[in-house]
Amino acid sequence: MPPAPPCPCSSGLRYRQCCAPYHRGEAEPPDAEALMRSRYSAFALKEAAYLWKTLHPEHPDRARPEAEVVRELRAFAQSHQYPGLVVMDRRPADAHGVAQVLFFAKVFEKGKDRSFVERSDFRHDGTGWRYVSGVPRLPRELAGPPEALTLATFPA
Known part of the structure; x- marks a missing residue:
């Protein structure tokens, strides 16, 4: 039997033990x-x-028809490749319930590098953590290597 594939999130775990559940x-x-x-x-x-x-629920796409958003997300996912992810920093929920994660997403579209760094905000909705919003930056907009950033040094 072939080994289980690694998780695309770059955690180092196998997919079935990481994001699959x-x-x-x-x-x-x-x-x-x-x-x-x-x-x-x-x-x-x-x-x-x-x-x-x-x-x-606060994300702007939640005000749009679900079928339309899912169709757009599927089309975007199908037209891109996702070779790896680097999480540089994270902050637990603050007094307003907002947690932050800073990451470098490696993304390619038809061989063109579309990678970006994002500071994302997340909030628990009573069932689970959910994506609220993000501030993306292209690597060329940064003073140094993306992997060297922290939440404190991320350009606002």
Whole structure:
């Protein structure tokens, strides 16, 4: 039997032990970082319904028809490749319930590098952690290597 594939989120774990239980609805990610990693994996594996499910009710796309958003997410996921993820920093929920994760998502579209760094905000909705919003930056907009950033040094 071939070995189980590694998880696309770059955790070092096998997919079945990492993001698969979240994608299958068997568990909720325990924190904002796990949710963010599971969303990256969902893009890599074209799990558009999971991406919709993990949007916080405050996310602007939640005001749009679900079928339309899922269709757009699926099309985006299918047109890109996701070779890896680096989580540089994280901050647990603050007094307002907002947790943050800073990550470098490696993304390619038809051989063109579309990678970006993002500071993402997450909030628990009573069921699980959900993606609220993000501030993306392209590597060329940064003063140094993306992997060297922290939440404190991320350009606002």
